[in-house]
Amino acid sequence: MSYQPKKPFFQMSIPELQAYVNRCKRIDRKKYNKRNNSRLRKSRSKRLRKTRRKRQRYTRKKKKT
DSSP states (O other): OOOOOSSOGGGOOHHHHHHHHHHHHHHHHHHHHHHHHTOOOOOOOHHHHTSOOOOOOOOOOOOOO
């Protein structure tokens, strides 16, 4: 898996350039997914393991009057 083209860009035809770009996109997706899956969650303390996590709610702040 490398980004090295088979020949210089100025010698490639349009379909060859499209195929090269699509190949590079596929490589990027594989690298991104592999990197994203390797991240581990922080462990929770014993006290917090006994309780369920609360869902964060995005509410607007009330105006101060």
